[in-house]
Each structure stands twice: as structure tokens, then as C-alpha cells.
Amino acid sequence: MATDSRPPEAWAALAVSPPVAVVGLGGAGSEAVQDLVSLGIPGVRALAINSDAKHLLRMSVEERILIGTRELRGRGSGGDRTSVLRAAEDGREEILRRLAPFEIVFLLAGLGGGTGSALLPFFVRELRKTDTLPVPVAFLPFQVELETNQGRRENVEATIGELEEMGGLLLALANEKLRRFESLPIQRVFHVRNAYLHSLVSSLVDMVENPSQLNVDLASLKNHLREAGLSTLLVGEHHISEPERLVQQAISDSLLDYHLSEGPSALVHLDGGANLTLRTLDRVLRTVRQRFGEPQHLVFGTRVRPEPRDVVRLTAVIGGLRPRSVRDALRPAGPGDDADALLLAR
Numbered sequence: 001m002a003t004d005s006r007p008p009e010a011w012a013a014l015a016v017s018p019p020v021a022v023v024g025l026g027g028a029g030s031e032a033v034q035d036l037v038s039l040g041i042p043g044v045r046a047l048a049i050n051s052d053a054k055h056l057l058r059m060s061v062e063e064r065i066l067i068g069t070r071e072l073r074g075r076g077s078g079g080d081r082t083s084v085l086r087a088a089e090d091g092r093e094e095i096l097r098r099l100a101p102f103e104i105v106f107l108l109a110g111l112g113g114g115t116g117s118a119l120l121p122f123f124v125r126e127l128r129k130t131d132t133l134p135v136p137v138a139f140l141p142f143q144v145e146l147e148t149n150q151g152r153r154e155n156v157e158a159t160i161g162e163l164e165e166m167g168g169l170l171l172a173l174a175n176e177k178l179r180r181f182e183s184l185p186i187q188r189v190f191h192v193r194n195a196y197l198h199s200l201v202s203s204l205v206d207m208v209e210n211p212s213q214l215n216v217d218l219a220s221l222k223n224h225l226r227e228a229g230l231s232t233l234l235v236g237e238h239h240i241s242e243p244e245r246l247v248q249q250a251i252s253d254s255l256l257d258y259h260l261s262e263g264p265s266a267l268v269h270l271d272g273g274a275n276l277t278l279r280t281l282d283r284v285l286r287t288v289r290q291r292f293g294e295p296q297h298l299v300f301g302t303r304v305r306p307e308p309r310d311v312v313r314l315t316a317v318i319g320g321l322r323p324r325s326v327r328d329a330l331r332p333a334g335p336g337d338d339a340d341a342l343l344l345a346r
């Protein structure tokens with residue numbers, strides 16, 4: 001076994017903060033990234049990639065990349081995935097070179113248009129060939145968009161089909177689940193969803209960057225997520241006296257209707273104060289295990305702040321959901337849909 005006999009200061013170089021990037025693909029993805037930046041994501045690099053020059057110019061994201069200037073002339077694709085794919089091939093080397101330094105890259109896209117829908121599976125496939133872990137986040141369009149626009153529906157189905165075929169992690173967030181906020185202005189509604197994502201990005205960075213007593217190292221975190229399959233995100237905050245309610249509430253607020261498959265997986269992160277006890281953690285984990293039928297892989301981490309706090313915040317990625325549930329999210333629930341499966345998050 002080779003050992004490193006250098007003084008500990010020299011090891012510090014190996015423990016530098018994990019570089020995480022959030023990358024918006026197409027219009028909706030870029031807007032989501034911009035919103036994440038506005039919520040504050042210290043230490044996380046933000047990029048926006050689009051085929052629409054006008055839209056990209058409006059973005060205040062630190063790195064912006066225009067693709068397809070030759071074919072699409074900076075005008076967006078108008079829903080044409082095929083020409084976006086050609087453009088992506090042209091820009092592949094340059095974009096991958098820029099993404100190479102990062103350990104974890106969130107790829108955000110609203111499905112239905114041409115740009116985000118084509119680039120999401122493209123870069124997931126490319127990054128999976130490297131050491132960088134891609135975390136694809138797909139925003140599923142509102143039902144009304146799918147009912148009134150056949151082209152959008154076809155783009156969504158093609159993209160989901162490709163991502164499912166590839167397997168591995170896919171985080172799907174359904175816009176339809178945001179209807180419960182329908183009295184809010186539209187941008188505010190998307191902001192609610194982006195706040196969920198913000199919580200996930202911050203928790204992941206936290207887990208590996210702020211070592212605490214219950215810390216998850218970067219390698220195990222990446223391995224866990226790599227295998228998670230179709231996943232949903234749970235986020236919630238509640239008084240520390242009721243850890244069970246914290247989990248229940250996060251489940252009922254989740255942004256995807258889903259069915260559980262055999263052996264789901266769970267990544268659980270708790271953010272609390274100095275008074276966060278092992279008992280509270282235990283009650284949270286026990287509730288997660290009860291609700292998700294004994295996840296086969298459970299990884300957890302905590303962030304304990306120096307001062308006591310009344311509330312504890314939960315962020316969890318529940319993986320191993322049934323692939324067909326993404327398609328279910330694309331049509332209204334009918335009678336008997338849930339009969340064969342445990343359906344949560346309603």
C-alpha cells in the first residue's frame with residue numbers, strides 16, 4: 001500500500017471543496033439557474049447554454065454559452081431537437097472541456113422545447129463517460145401545454161425515453177404539481193420549484209464540504225446518486241419536536257407523483273442547530289424507512305450549526321421510482337391508475 005508521508009498540510013490540496021456546477025439548458029433551464037444564483041449558491045459555478053442569443057444575453061449567469069450559431073443563427077430552435085443535436089455535436093469538445101473540472105454537474109432543462117430537451121440527454125450521456133457526475137433535472141411541462149401542442153409532447157416523450165433507456169439518476173419535477181400555487185404570479189410559482197432545487201444543491205455541497213460528525217464523503221455520495229434511477233426530491237422544514245411530521249409534510253409537498261419500485265434508495269440530509277439530537281435523526285430516518293419500504297441504500301448526512309435552533313430542515317433524494325411514473329405525470333390520473341402500486345405524494 002502506498003502511503004502519503006507528506007505533512008498534513010500537503011493533504012489539504014486533496015480536500016479542496018468539491019467543485020459543483022449548475023448548468024441551465026435552453027430557456028427554462030437557464031432561467032432556473034439564474035434564480036438559483038439569486039437565492040445564493042456560494043462555491044457553485046453557474047452556466048447557461050442556449051441556442052437563443054437574445055435570451056442568453058438577458059441572463060446574468062456568470063458563464064454563458066451560445067450553441068448552433070451556424071445552423072440556428074442565435075434564434076433558438078423553435079422546438080427542433082434534431083438541429084440542436086447537430087449544434088451540440090459541434091460544441092461538444094468545448095463544453096465538455098469547461099465542465100471537466102467539476103465533480104457534480106446539475107443539468108437543468110424544461111422539457112418540451114427543442115434546446116433543453118435535446119441537450120439534457122446529450123450531456124448526460126457525454127458526462128457519464130467521464131469522472132463528472134451529471135445530475136439531470138427535468139421540469140415536466142404543465143398538462144395544458146401537452147394537450148395543446150403535439151410537438152411539445154413528442155419532444156418530452158423522446159427526451160424521457162432517451163433518459164430512461166440510459167438508466168441512472170434522473171430527477172423529475174412536474175410543473176403540474178405547482179398548480180397548488182396557481183394564484184401566485186407565474187414567476188413566483190417557478191421560484192417555489194427552484195427553491196426546492198436550491199435546497200438540494202446547498203445540501204449536497206454542505207454534505208461534502210462542511211465535515212460534521214455524520215459526514216458523507218464525495219466518493220460515496222457520487223456512487224449513491226449514480227445508481228439512484230428515477231428520483232424525486234423531498235424538502236421540508238419543521239419544528240424539531242415532530243420529526244415524523246417533517247417527513248410526512250415533505251412527502252405531501254413533493255413535486256412528482258410516483259410509484260415505488262423494489263429497493264428504493266434514499267439520500268437524507270438534515271440541517272439543524274446544536275440541539276439536534278441523535279434521537280431526532282433516528283426518528284427521521286425511521287419514518288423515511290417506513291414510508292419508502294426499507295430503502296436498500298440509505299445515505300445520510302447532517303449539518304449542525306453552532307447555535308441551537310427550533311427547526312430542522314430535511315432534504316432528501318428518493319431514488320428507485322418506477323420509470324413509468326414519469327409518463328404518468330404527463331397525463332391526468334385516471335381511475336385505477338394507482339391500484340397496483342403504493343402511491344405517495346398525492
Ligand SMILES: Nc1nc2c(ncn2[C@@H]2O[C@H](COP(=O)(O)OP(=O)(O)OP(=O)(O)O)[C@@H](O)[C@H]2O)c(=O)[nH]1
Pocket residue numbers: 025026027028029031032051052076077078079080109110111112113114115116117139141142145152175190
Ligand atoms: N420560461 C420558463 N419556462 C419553463 C420553466 N419551467 C418549465 N418551463 C417550461 O419549459 C418548457 C421548455 O421551454 P423552453 O425552455 O423555452 O425551450 P428551449 O429548451 O429553450 O427550446 P427552444 O426554445 O425550442 O429551442 C416549456 O414547456 C415551458 O413551459 C421556467 O422556469 N421558465
Ligand SMILES: [Mg+2]
Pocket residue numbers: 026027028052055076077113115
Ligand atoms: Mg428557447
